[in-house]
Amino acid sequence: VNLDVEECWRRLEAGGHGVLATVHATRGVDAVPVVYAVTEGRIVVPIDTVKPKATTQLQLLENLRLDPRCVLVVEHYAEDWSQLWWVRVHGAGFERALTPELTGALADRHPPYAAEGALASAIEITPDLVTGWSAASA
Protein backbone atom coordinates (compact mmCIF):
# COMPACT_ATOMS: atom_id res chain seq x y z
CA VAL A 1 0.00 0.00 0.00
CA ASN A 2 1.14 3.54 -0.62
CA LEU A 3 1.80 5.47 2.59
CA ASP A 4 0.22 8.90 3.01
CA VAL A 5 2.54 11.84 3.52
CA GLU A 6 1.93 12.08 7.29
CA GLU A 7 2.86 8.43 7.72
CA CYS A 8 5.94 8.97 5.56
CA TRP A 9 7.11 11.78 7.85
CA ARG A 10 6.44 9.67 10.96
CA ARG A 11 8.71 6.98 9.55
CA LEU A 12 11.35 9.49 8.45
CA GLU A 13 11.41 10.98 11.95
CA ALA A 14 11.60 7.55 13.57
CA GLY A 15 14.39 6.57 11.18
CA GLY A 16 17.81 8.16 11.01
CA HIS A 17 19.75 6.51 8.21
CA GLY A 18 19.30 5.89 4.51
CA VAL A 19 20.91 6.11 1.12
CA LEU A 20 21.32 9.51 -0.53
CA ALA A 21 21.55 9.53 -4.34
CA THR A 22 22.89 12.52 -6.25
CA VAL A 23 23.70 13.51 -9.81
CA HIS A 24 27.35 12.83 -10.71
CA ALA A 25 28.97 14.92 -13.43
CA THR A 26 30.48 11.99 -15.34
CA ARG A 27 29.02 8.83 -13.78
CA GLY A 28 25.45 10.11 -14.14
CA VAL A 29 24.44 9.07 -10.66
CA ASP A 30 26.08 8.52 -7.32
CA ALA A 31 24.79 7.21 -3.99
CA VAL A 32 26.12 6.90 -0.48
CA PRO A 33 24.78 5.74 2.89
CA VAL A 34 24.02 8.65 5.23
CA VAL A 35 22.63 9.33 8.64
CA TYR A 36 20.18 12.19 8.97
CA ALA A 37 17.82 14.05 11.27
CA VAL A 38 14.51 15.78 10.57
CA THR A 39 13.87 19.37 11.60
CA GLU A 40 10.95 21.60 10.59
CA GLY A 41 10.11 19.62 7.49
CA ARG A 42 13.66 19.42 6.22
CA ILE A 43 16.24 16.63 6.19
CA VAL A 44 19.67 17.37 7.68
CA VAL A 45 22.67 15.24 6.76
CA PRO A 46 25.88 15.78 8.73
CA ILE A 47 29.23 16.51 7.19
CA ASP A 48 31.43 15.26 9.95
CA THR A 49 35.05 15.56 10.82
CA VAL A 50 35.77 11.84 10.91
CA LYS A 51 38.54 11.14 8.43
CA PRO A 52 37.58 7.75 6.91
CA LYS A 53 34.48 9.24 5.31
CA ALA A 54 36.26 12.28 3.91
CA THR A 55 36.49 11.28 0.26
CA THR A 56 32.88 10.14 0.05
CA GLN A 57 31.66 13.30 1.77
CA LEU A 58 33.70 15.58 -0.48
CA GLN A 59 32.26 13.86 -3.56
CA LEU A 60 28.73 14.24 -2.18
CA LEU A 61 29.26 17.96 -1.61
CA GLU A 62 30.74 18.41 -5.08
CA ASN A 63 27.80 16.59 -6.65
CA LEU A 64 25.28 18.82 -4.85
CA ARG A 65 27.16 21.98 -5.78
CA LEU A 66 26.89 21.01 -9.46
CA ASP A 67 23.25 19.87 -9.20
CA PRO A 68 21.29 20.10 -5.93
CA ARG A 69 18.71 17.49 -6.96
CA CYS A 70 18.87 14.42 -4.77
CA VAL A 71 16.80 11.59 -3.40
CA LEU A 72 16.95 9.97 0.03
CA VAL A 73 15.68 6.41 0.44
CA VAL A 74 14.90 5.19 3.95
CA GLU A 75 13.93 1.54 4.00
CA HIS A 76 13.14 -1.35 6.25
CA TYR A 77 14.23 -4.70 4.86
CA ALA A 78 13.34 -8.13 6.22
CA GLU A 79 13.62 -11.60 4.79
CA ASP A 80 9.88 -11.76 5.52
CA TRP A 81 8.79 -9.55 2.64
CA SER A 82 5.42 -8.80 4.27
CA GLN A 83 7.40 -6.48 6.60
CA LEU A 84 9.03 -4.37 3.87
CA TRP A 85 8.52 -0.63 3.70
CA TRP A 86 10.35 2.37 2.34
CA VAL A 87 10.04 6.14 2.23
CA ARG A 88 11.58 8.27 -0.48
CA VAL A 89 12.30 12.00 -0.43
CA HIS A 90 13.06 13.89 -3.62
CA GLY A 91 14.43 17.36 -2.99
CA ALA A 92 17.20 19.88 -3.32
CA GLY A 93 20.27 19.67 -1.09
CA PHE A 94 22.65 22.48 -0.19
CA GLU A 95 25.60 22.62 2.16
CA ARG A 96 24.92 24.89 5.14
CA ALA A 97 27.07 26.33 7.87
CA LEU A 98 26.18 24.94 11.26
CA THR A 99 23.40 26.67 13.19
CA PRO A 100 22.04 25.79 16.64
CA GLU A 101 18.97 24.29 14.94
CA LEU A 102 20.96 22.02 12.60
CA THR A 103 23.49 20.98 15.24
CA GLY A 104 20.72 20.38 17.78
CA ALA A 105 18.67 18.23 15.42
CA LEU A 106 21.67 16.07 14.55
CA ALA A 107 22.93 15.76 18.13
CA ASP A 108 19.44 14.87 19.40
CA ARG A 109 19.08 12.03 16.92
CA HIS A 110 22.72 10.88 16.83
CA PRO A 111 24.52 11.33 20.18
CA PRO A 112 28.06 11.22 18.68
CA TYR A 113 27.33 14.59 17.08
CA ALA A 114 26.85 16.18 20.47
CA ALA A 115 30.64 16.06 20.90
CA GLU A 116 32.48 19.33 20.42
CA GLY A 117 33.95 19.54 16.92
CA ALA A 118 32.23 16.41 15.58
CA LEU A 119 30.43 18.35 12.86
CA ALA A 120 32.04 20.33 10.05
CA SER A 121 28.84 21.48 8.33
CA ALA A 122 25.57 19.99 7.18
CA ILE A 123 23.52 19.35 4.07
CA GLU A 124 19.99 20.69 4.25
CA ILE A 125 17.50 18.97 1.94
CA THR A 126 14.23 20.74 1.17
CA PRO A 127 11.78 18.07 0.03
CA ASP A 128 9.57 18.56 -2.99
CA LEU A 129 8.09 15.05 -3.13
CA VAL A 130 7.73 12.51 -0.33
CA THR A 131 6.36 9.08 -1.10
CA GLY A 132 6.31 5.73 0.64
CA TRP A 133 5.21 2.16 0.34
CA SER A 134 4.57 -0.64 2.76
CA ALA A 135 3.89 -4.32 2.12
CA ALA A 136 1.61 -4.25 5.17
CA SER A 137 -1.16 -1.79 5.95
CA ALA A 138 0.13 1.25 7.87
Place this chain on the structure above:
Amino acid sequence: VNLDVEECWRRLEAGGHGVLATVHATRGVDAVPVVYAVTEGRIVVPIDTVKPKATTQLQLLENLRLDPRCVLVVEHYAEDWSQLWWVRVHGAGFERALTPELTGALADRHPPYAAEGALASAIEITPDLVTGWSAASA
Protein backbone atom coordinates in the same frame (compact mmCIF):
# COMPACT_ATOMS: atom_id res chain seq x y z
CA VAL B 1 39.09 1.15 6.03
CA ASN B 2 38.54 0.65 2.32
CA LEU B 3 37.58 -2.90 1.40
CA ASP B 4 39.48 -4.66 -1.38
CA VAL B 5 37.50 -5.81 -4.39
CA GLU B 6 37.46 -9.48 -3.34
CA GLU B 7 36.00 -8.56 0.05
CA CYS B 8 33.44 -6.33 -1.67
CA TRP B 9 32.25 -9.26 -3.78
CA ARG B 10 32.09 -11.55 -0.74
CA ARG B 11 29.78 -9.04 0.94
CA LEU B 12 27.72 -8.52 -2.20
CA GLU B 13 27.21 -12.28 -2.52
CA ALA B 14 26.30 -12.64 1.15
CA GLY B 15 23.88 -9.72 0.85
CA GLY B 16 20.79 -9.66 -1.31
CA HIS B 17 19.16 -6.25 -0.97
CA GLY B 18 20.20 -2.66 -1.45
CA VAL B 19 19.25 0.66 -3.00
CA LEU B 20 19.57 1.11 -6.75
CA ALA B 21 20.01 4.68 -8.00
CA THR B 22 19.41 5.64 -11.62
CA VAL B 23 19.36 8.75 -13.79
CA HIS B 24 15.86 10.27 -14.07
CA ALA B 25 15.04 12.33 -17.15
CA THR B 26 13.53 15.28 -15.28
CA ARG B 27 14.29 14.67 -11.58
CA GLY B 28 17.99 14.15 -12.27
CA VAL B 29 18.23 11.12 -10.03
CA ASP B 30 15.97 8.38 -8.77
CA ALA B 31 16.48 5.54 -6.30
CA VAL B 32 14.53 2.52 -5.13
CA PRO B 33 15.10 -0.41 -2.79
CA VAL B 34 15.81 -3.65 -4.63
CA VAL B 35 16.65 -7.24 -3.97
CA TYR B 36 19.34 -8.81 -6.11
CA ALA B 37 21.48 -11.86 -6.72
CA VAL B 38 25.05 -12.22 -7.98
CA THR B 39 25.97 -14.46 -10.90
CA GLU B 40 29.25 -14.62 -12.78
CA GLY B 41 30.38 -11.16 -11.75
CA ARG B 42 27.11 -9.47 -12.58
CA ILE B 43 24.24 -8.18 -10.43
CA VAL B 44 20.74 -9.41 -11.26
CA VAL B 45 17.69 -7.45 -10.09
CA PRO B 46 14.27 -9.08 -10.53
CA ILE B 47 11.36 -7.46 -12.27
CA ASP B 48 8.56 -9.34 -10.65
CA THR B 49 4.90 -9.79 -11.28
CA VAL B 50 3.73 -8.51 -7.89
CA LYS B 51 1.38 -5.61 -8.50
CA PRO B 52 2.17 -3.19 -5.65
CA LYS B 53 5.64 -2.60 -7.04
CA ALA B 54 4.53 -2.11 -10.61
CA THR B 55 4.82 1.70 -10.85
CA THR B 56 8.23 1.79 -9.21
CA GLN B 57 9.54 -1.00 -11.40
CA LEU B 58 8.22 0.59 -14.59
CA GLN B 59 9.96 3.85 -13.68
CA LEU B 60 13.20 2.00 -12.99
CA LEU B 61 13.06 0.29 -16.38
CA GLU B 62 12.28 3.56 -18.13
CA ASN B 63 15.20 5.27 -16.41
CA LEU B 64 17.62 2.53 -17.48
CA ARG B 65 16.35 2.58 -21.06
CA LEU B 66 17.13 6.30 -21.24
CA ASP B 67 20.48 6.00 -19.45
CA PRO B 68 21.86 2.62 -18.32
CA ARG B 69 24.24 4.13 -15.77
CA CYS B 70 23.31 3.13 -12.24
CA VAL B 71 24.73 2.53 -8.79
CA LEU B 72 23.80 -0.12 -6.24
CA VAL B 73 24.51 0.53 -2.57
CA VAL B 74 24.52 -2.44 -0.19
CA GLU B 75 24.99 -1.40 3.39
CA HIS B 76 25.01 -2.62 6.93
CA TYR B 77 23.76 -0.07 9.42
CA ALA B 78 23.98 -0.30 13.20
CA GLU B 79 23.51 2.23 15.97
CA ASP B 80 27.01 1.14 16.99
CA TRP B 81 28.86 2.94 14.21
CA SER B 82 31.94 0.75 14.62
CA GLN B 83 29.91 -1.95 12.84
CA LEU B 84 29.05 0.09 9.74
CA TRP B 85 30.06 -1.06 6.28
CA TRP B 86 28.89 -0.57 2.73
CA VAL B 87 29.69 -1.76 -0.77
CA ARG B 88 28.91 0.25 -3.87
CA VAL B 89 28.67 -0.95 -7.47
CA HIS B 90 28.72 1.50 -10.37
CA GLY B 91 27.72 -0.07 -13.64
CA ALA B 92 25.37 -0.26 -16.59
CA GLY B 93 21.96 -1.90 -16.23
CA PHE B 94 19.83 -3.38 -19.00
CA GLU B 95 16.55 -5.25 -18.92
CA ARG B 96 17.00 -8.87 -20.00
CA ALA B 97 14.57 -11.63 -20.88
CA LEU B 98 14.70 -14.45 -18.36
CA THR B 99 17.28 -17.17 -18.88
CA PRO B 100 17.88 -20.27 -16.76
CA GLU B 101 21.01 -18.57 -15.35
CA LEU B 102 19.17 -15.38 -14.30
CA THR B 103 16.11 -17.19 -12.95
CA GLY B 104 18.28 -19.70 -11.13
CA ALA B 105 20.43 -17.04 -9.48
CA LEU B 106 17.38 -15.12 -8.26
CA ALA B 107 15.49 -18.22 -7.08
CA ASP B 108 18.57 -19.57 -5.25
CA ARG B 109 18.99 -16.34 -3.31
CA HIS B 110 15.31 -15.41 -2.90
CA PRO B 111 13.02 -18.45 -2.59
CA PRO B 112 9.82 -16.57 -3.58
CA TYR B 113 11.24 -16.29 -7.09
CA ALA B 114 11.30 -20.06 -7.45
CA ALA B 115 7.51 -19.94 -7.86
CA GLU B 116 6.22 -20.35 -11.40
CA GLY B 117 5.40 -16.96 -12.93
CA ALA B 118 6.93 -14.87 -10.12
CA LEU B 119 9.43 -13.21 -12.45
CA ALA B 120 8.59 -11.04 -15.44
CA SER B 121 12.15 -10.21 -16.51
CA ALA B 122 15.38 -9.06 -14.90
CA ILE B 123 17.84 -6.19 -14.90
CA GLU B 124 21.43 -7.25 -15.47
CA ILE B 125 24.05 -4.85 -14.15
CA THR B 126 27.59 -5.13 -15.48
CA PRO B 127 29.85 -3.47 -12.90
CA ASP B 128 32.59 -1.07 -13.91
CA LEU B 129 33.62 0.04 -10.42
CA VAL B 130 33.17 -1.79 -7.12
CA THR B 131 34.23 -0.08 -3.91
CA GLY B 132 33.55 -0.60 -0.24
CA TRP B 133 34.21 0.73 3.20
CA SER B 134 34.06 -0.66 6.69
CA ALA B 135 34.38 1.08 10.03
CA ALA B 136 36.10 -2.06 11.32
CA SER B 137 38.98 -3.97 9.75
CA ALA B 138 37.73 -6.59 7.28
